[in-house]
Amino acid sequence: MRIVFLNPQGNFDRTDAYLTEHPDFGGQLVYVKEVALALGRLGVDVDIITRRIRDPEWQGFEQMLDDFGQLADRVRIVRLPCGGDAFLAKEALWPHLPEMADAIADFYADKAPDFLTAHYADGGYLAVLLKARMGLGFTFTGHSLGAQKLDKLISSTGKSFESLDDRYRFSQRIDAERLAMADADTIIASTSDERMSQYGHPLYTGAIEPTDDRRFRVIPPGINSAIFHADSSLDERETLARLRSGVRNPGRPHVVVASRLDPKKNVAGVVEAFCRSPELASGADLALFVRGVDDPWAGIEALRADEQAVLGPILDRIRQAGLIERVSFVNARSQRELAAGYRLFAASGSVFALPSLFEPFGLAPIEAAACGLAVVATRNGGPSEIFAGGAGVLMDPEDPEDMGRAFLEGLDRYPQLARAGIERVLSTYTWDKTAAAYLEQIETNRGIGVRAMEGAVPVLDASRRIRAYLDKA
Ligand SMILES: O=c1ccn([C@@H]2O[C@H](COP(=O)(O)OP(=O)(O)O[C@H]3O[C@H](CO)[C@@H](O)[C@H](O)[C@H]3O)[C@@H](O)[C@H]2O)c(=O)[nH]1
Ligand SMILES: O=P(O)(O)OC[C@H]1O[C@](O)(CO)[C@@H](O)[C@@H]1O
Known part of the structure; x- marks a missing residue:
């Protein structure tokens, strides 16, 4: 079986060269890498699909095909074009994701993978595009949702929605999250609290019902105990x-x-x-x-x-x-x-x-x-x-x-x-348990068959919905 991890934001290399150096390189990166490696240990073939970067400031992400070295011979890093060569912040990726979906479809033209796991709003949107095009099922792991970030930034900075949207692109992000939630075969949350309180935010009403057991699986992440231990x-x-x-x-x-x-x-x-x-x-x-x-x-x-x-x-x-x-x-x-x-x-x-x-x-x-x-x-x-x-x-x-x-x-x-x-x-919290739960969920989903997508993929714009929510609040 070949499982694809969609994480367009970039990075992933053998040496973790830029871990935490850039705001877009944090826990999600650790999570995707560790679950992918643990699935590899379970005998699954895994591709982490990410952005190709050819930028003198961010070297090491130029090759299309890469890996994590001998310990992970089943896990490939696949870097595909998305918005040019330069490093881009995650907020700048939205207009380029359809280009990346094309590149992914071309990459798998001869043999499609078996299942997708999508990470963060941008990976979720890519999965929605690929499902419509290739009929592939997917799990969606949000990592962090836009609605809570918007709420906290509004209350802590007092800035207007317009100025925050200009910087953080909530209009695209929240719509992408809604599409991914509605279309995913399963949503993976790290805790029950995340499932209920984060997915239960009013900005996601109509896209997902957090009490719907058929749509969620709570899978806790882990730690790398070879690194984080008390000895x-x-x-x-x-x-x-x-x-x-x-x-x-x-x-x-x-x-x-x-x-x-x-x-x-x-x-x-x-x-x-x-x-x-x-x-x-x-x-x-x-x-x-x-x-x-x-x-x-x-x-x-x-x-x-x-x-x-x-x-x-x-x-x-x-x-x-x-x-x-x-x-x-x-x-x-x-x-x-x-x-x-x-x-x-x-x-x-x-x-x-x-x-x-x-x-x-x-x-x-x-x-x-x-x-x-x-x-x-x-x-x-x-x-x-x-x-x-x-x-x-x-x-x-x-x-x-x-x-x-x-x-x-x-x-x-x-x-x-x-x-x-x-x-x-x-x-x-162990990554082996996390990976085993992903695999079990993916096998169940494949047994059931892919959920049908309703309607065409619309242009990303949640600005009216967000304004209406803020006016009410
Ligand atoms: O000097 C440092 C500091 C941190 N880290 C690593 O960076 C990661 C930080 O992860 P986390 O604490 O989870 O925060 P975020 O980077 O914000 O990660 C997002 O994604 C994670 C995985 O889903 C969630 O746990 C978070 O809540 C979510 O905000 C950890 O693995 C740290 O070991 C380093 O490698 N070097
Ligand atoms: O502040 P935000 O956009 O909610 O981002 C949290 C996300 O940012 C990152 O640190 C980088 O994209 C991810 O690891 C994490 O999922």
């Missing part, structure tokens, strides 16, 4: 020395943050909570993993403009609070270094903070928990289900007082939380 005995001395060199007070417990510098990840919220709580600042230091710069106090020009726009005010706030000596910056260059850094901080009883305004699932906190950190996470989204029953502490990411309280509780109860977190992650 520090194998960590390389040089890596540890480099990571430790950025830490001002290595023996103290820390509040650790490792998120992309994206406003919705709300790193500034943790900094605000830390600066406001003398009790917290007297009991712990703050450690911020910021990839791409060793010492931000010496300058942040190496970061992209949008990252500088997030980090600049954070530095100002720390300076203004007189807490420079209490904040460490760590530059982890890969997931292996990130995991070694987590273990370093776990040794001093530290907590991992996930302060996102909204987090659809959250691989970062389960990876941190597997390395022995106690988790304090946003109550908005997946973490409320992942860490239910006391495996972590939940907080309101928009309330610095509540965040301060949650961090103190996490530090105070470190031994118990760290133990409960590891148990929860190891018993529930």
Whole structure:
């Protein structure tokens, strides 16, 4: 059997060269790669279809056919044209997806694959186009849906829909999501909370009914336990020395943050909570993993403009609070270094903070928990289900007082939380389980036959629907 993963946004290479360096290279990439590799281990042939990029700034994505090396001989990376050679942000891909659908149909002209799995709104839209054209069934995994992002950006920035739409293309994204939800054979959600609350958003009414059991399958993602584990005995001395060199007070417990510098990840919220709580600042230091710069106090020009726009005010706030000596910056260059850094901080009883305004699932906190950190996470989204029953502490990411309280509780109860977190992650979140569940679902779907598509694929434009929703709200 050959299963295709549709993830047009680009990237995928043997060395994970740009993981988390660009805003479009995050957890979804890790997810697609890990599930694809795990399906390969189950004996399935897998193609990850993605954008071909020929850009001197983003080298390594030029070849059409590639793979992940000897350990994954069943998994191919297939890079096809979509909107020219230059790297493009995901929001710029919409007009080019029909071109990519043509290229995919040509690529499989001699032998069609057996099933598609589509990722994010853009992969979902591609699947809708391919199903109409090639009669292939598909699963849709949203990863993150536009409606929640729109809500949070409107409430946190006060910007108009028009200006946000201009930047984030919600009109295209939300329509693409609606089409993918309506047309998918199965929608894969990471948690029941994601299924009910995210797919239940009023902007998806009419496209999907979240209580319809026939349309959903909840499949939790996983962690790579060869990387994220609590055994520090194998960590390389040089890596540890480099990571430790950025830490001002290595023996103290820390509040650790490792998120992309994206406003919705709300790193500034943790900094605000830390600066406001003398009790917290007297009991712990703050450690911020910021990839791409060793010492931000010496300058942040190496970061992209949008990252500088997030980090600049954070530095100002720390300076203004007189807490420079209490904040460490760590530059982890890969997931292996990130995991070694987590273990370093776990040794001093530290907590991992996930302060996102909204987090659809959250691989970062389960990876941190597997390395022995106690988790304090946003109550908005997946973490409320992942860490239910006391495996972590939940907080309101928009309330610095509540965040301060949650961090103190996490530090105070470190031994118990760290133990409960590891148990929860190891018993529930493995990529092999994720892949086995995908395979089972795909085999079931193939047995049933492909759901018929109703009507033609319309032009993507949800702007009237979104305006009507916002007027009502
Ligand atoms: O310096 C770093 C920091 C992070 N990471 C990795 O980046 C990923 C981040 O993933 P996640 O915490 O899940 O966040 P997003 O990148 O925002 O991923 C999206 O997609 C994920 C998979 O569906 C969901 O879990 C998220 O909620 C959703 O926002 C993790 O695997 C990290 O190990 C690195 O490799 N290096
Ligand atoms: O902020 P958004 O657009 O909801 O994006 C979240 C998505 O962004 C990415 O980080 C990059 O596309 C994905 O990994 C994730 O699914």
